Amino acid sequence: GAGSDLASIRTTAVENEKGFTLNGEKTFITNGIHADLVVVVCKTDPHASPAYKGISLMIVERDTPGFSRGRKLDKVGLNSQDTSELIFEDVAVSKDNLLGKKGEGFYYLMNQLQQERLIVGIGAIAACERMLELTVEYVKERKAFGKSIASFQNTQFKLAELQTEIEIGRTFLDRTIEAHMNGEDVVKEVSMSKWWTTDLVKKVAMECMHLHGGYGYMEEYEIARRFRDAPVTAIYAGSNEIMKTIIAKKMGLV
Ligand SMILES: Cc1cc2nc3c(=O)[nH]c(=O)nc-3n(C[C@H](O)[C@H](O)[C@H](O)COP(=O)(O)OP(=O)(O)OC[C@H]3O[C@@H](n4cnc5c(N)ncnc54)[C@H](O)[C@@H]3O)c2cc1C
Structure with a gap:
């Protein structure tokens, strides 16, 4: 739902002892169906001010429980490339899968x-x-x-x-x-x-x-x-x- 306004993304990653629990979805993702590895932009601190300081990047692998793909979207053009929805429901992400530093995304x-x-x-x-x-x-x-x-x-x-x-x-x-x-x-x-x-x-x-x-x-x-x-x-x-x-x-x- 965020689109142009990146800082207002609503996907969250809540920290726990083992890593993070990821929840949210993203509508337009190029090669979303084909991808084996996705880089997810999420909020590790939803209350950060300014909002962009609470954003982190996480790696999620294909077949991780809770990670699924939605529709392959029906586009006007670029038909040789897939664009899809990605859904994250209580996905357990280990600390090792945090890309770079927390809050620097x-x-x-x-x-x-x-x-x-x-x-x-x-x-x-x-x-x-x-x-x-x-x-x-x-x-x-x-x-x-x-x-x-x-x-x-x-x-x-x-x-x-x-x-x-x-x-x-x-x-x-x-x-x-x-x-x-x-x-x-x-x-x-x-x-x-x-x-x-x-x-x-x-x-x-x-x-x-x-x-x-x-x-x-x-x-x-x-x-x-x-x-x-x-x-x-x-x-x-x-x-x-x-x-x-x-x-x-x-x-x-x-
Ligand atoms: C085929 C396709 C592939 C894509 N692949 C990816 C991908 O791989 N990864 C990814 O993260 N995203 C991807 N996207 C998403 C893409 O980056 C967004 O569609 C784009 O950033 C616009 O966001 P939106 O669609 O939500 O439009 P909105 O943000 O809803 O914008 C609608 C209109 O309002 C205008 N607008 C918005 N804000 C302002 C402003 N402040 N001032 C003036 N005008 C404004 C916009 O320019 C636009 O004309 C893809 C999109 C498509 C269509």
Whole structure:
């Protein structure tokens, strides 16, 4: 139920002599059905103030009593990857399965999320490049009014604009990856590239499908699948609005 508001998660791990008792559930988990090992974000101190200081990470293995999987969720796109619900009912977790230090979970997540968001950006730009490639091929072949679709100025301008934006996105993303690999603090740049590249992939998907005409709406054309896969990138790994709140904080506006 927490979604964007990570600090308000309700899954709890109550400490006892042997370790912890975990209770709660999580709705959207990528590869939840396939996973043998899951990292659970939970509250070891539900009364901590501020709330994020009470968060810890625990490892739970497949077949641990009380740990079950709910439905494999029926998604609009990304159909080759499962997304599922995970349920934890009085799961006994040993002390050894606490990942890092108790109460430090939020900080670990904040560090690793930069990498996850970069990966989402890479996926978005790669998808943009592929959709553009598919569309350039298509408009050269398809004819209307005795000419190729590529010969219309509208087609040329649209594709020239997309090519420009994709190259700008790729350049900024590559620069951010380089800075991340050099150990620099790239939280602001990662947030910027995540929202910008995933907004762009939605626009590219829409324009490229449109330039395919009716065929673009048919499942047999790759662009149709790519159109379905694109929008979620702006939602997961921290929605684009959350990215903008991070940038605003870094700008000293909050
Ligand atoms: C296919 C898929 C796979 C996923 N895989 C995983 C996974 O493996 N692990 C995992 O932990 N999570 C996963 N998620 C969850 C994902 O991270 C969340 O869906 C995402 O963070 C948004 O949370 P929410 O769905 O609860 O939306 P909400 O938080 O309910 O947001 C709804 C809308 O309100 C906006 N909003 C929320 N807060 C603010 C604010 N402060 N200011 C302005 N606007 C705001 C959001 O941007 C969004 O547009 C997955 C989701 C999907 C769809």
